[in-house]
Amino acid sequence: MKTALITGASAGIGQATAIELARQGIGVIVTYRSRRAEGEAIVATIEAAGGSAVALPLDIGDIAGLDGFVAQVVTALADTWGASHLDYLVNNAGAGGGAPFAEMTEDSFDAFHRILFKGPYFLTQKLLPVLADGGAVVNTGSSAALTQRVTAGYSAYAAMKGALHTVTPYWAKELADRGIRVNAIAPGTTRTRIGDDAFAKMPELADEVARSVALGRIGEPEDAAGVISFLLSDAARWVTGQVLEVSGGERL
Numbered sequence: 001m002k003t004a005l006i007t008g009a010s011a012g013i014g015q016a017t018a019i020e021l022a023r024q025g026i027g028v029i030v031t032y033r034s035r036r037a038e039g040e041a042i043v044a045t046i047e048a049a050g051g052s053a054v055a056l057p058l059d060i061g062d063i064a065g066l067d068g069f070v071a072q073v074v075t076a077l078a079d080t081w082g083a084s085h086l087d088y089l090v091n092n093a094g095a096g097g098g099a100p101f102a103e104m105t106e107d108s109f110d111a112f113h114r115i116l117f118k119g120p121y122f123l124t125q126k127l128l129p130v131l132a133d134g135g136a137v138v139n140t141g142s143s144a145a146l147t148q149r150v151t152a153g154y155s156a157y158a159a160m161k162g163a164l165h166t167v168t169p170y171w172a173k174e175l176a177d178r179g180i181r182v183n184a185i186a187p188g189t190t191r192t193r194i195g196d197d198a199f200a201k202m203p204e205l206a207d208e209v210a211r212s213v214a215l216g217r218i219g220e221p222e223d224a225a226g227v228i229s230f231l232l233s234d235a236a237r238w239v240t241g242q243v244l245e246v247s248g249g250e251r252l
């Protein structure tokens with residue numbers, strides 16, 4: 001059985017990805033940070049549909065905790081699937097938000113750096129011995145880091161996502177001799193719990209954003225999950241080092 005680790009899968013894009021991969025018969029490790037009950041509910045949903053999953057806690061911004069987390073992944077792989085390797089890694093955990101450039105604090109900047117860039121960078125490095133040759137990695141970046149997608153207040157968030165985009169082809173080049181492919185998606189505005197559940201609290205926001213999307217609506221988590229699943233799959237075996245925008249044509 002193939003196995004996948006999806007960080008930040010207690011909600012949104014990660015949750016939809018976990019459900020999609022499990023539907024394809026892949027054993028999934030999902031992580032949660034604050035929403036343990038939701039993380040465990042995803043496992044229950046997957047098991048009820050005949051799949052297999054494990055939920056682990058992870059704060060991706062706690063760099064000192066990453067070695068302990070990797071040890072937990074190794075144990076979960078062995079105990080649940082009798083496996084010694086992970087086939088797929090989705091670096092998805094993240095939090096949005098921001099502040100105007102003039103008001104950005106060093107603490108907040110450092111938190112964006114740890115959660116959105118340093119955390120996934122070193123988690124992936126520490127997982128290299130566990131990743132199977134021929135496996136695949138997908139990083140969840142953001143359309144906020146693409147040119148012509150500038151929204152005031154997102155400079156730190158976008159910069160860290162841009163850094164994740166930038167390392168994607170470098171990792172792809174350095175891991176190619178092991179047959180490991182590395183790609184990223186850059187989602188546009190997607191209806192998740194990001195931004196303190198902004199879309200649930202202010203439904204009018206979705207209509208406002210939809211006006212700048214060629215296909216006329218904001219994204220749903222499943223829109224991004226489908227592309228992550230494709231990039232991990234054998235159908236994308238000849239695709240590596242790419243950052244793929246998944247936005248329905250944002251600001252085309």
Ligand SMILES: NC(=O)c1ccc[n+]([C@@H]2O[C@H](COP(=O)([O-])OP(=O)(O)OC[C@H]3O[C@@H](n4cnc5c(N)ncnc54)[C@H](OP(=O)(O)O)[C@@H]3O)[C@@H](O)[C@H]2O)c1
Binds near residue numbers: 011060
């Ligand atoms: N939604 C959008 O419009 C959009 C657009 C572009 C890119 N993205 C990116 O897509 C990814 C997924 O976000 P989403 O939109 O699906 O948001 P979401 O619904 O808020 O889900 C975020 C997930 O990340 C986890 N998480 C948050 N902070 C974490 C931390 N410090 N350590 C580990 N896990 C953490 C959350 O866990 P808990 O809930 O358990 O705390 C949750 O599982 C993020 O990287 C985000 O930046 C989103």
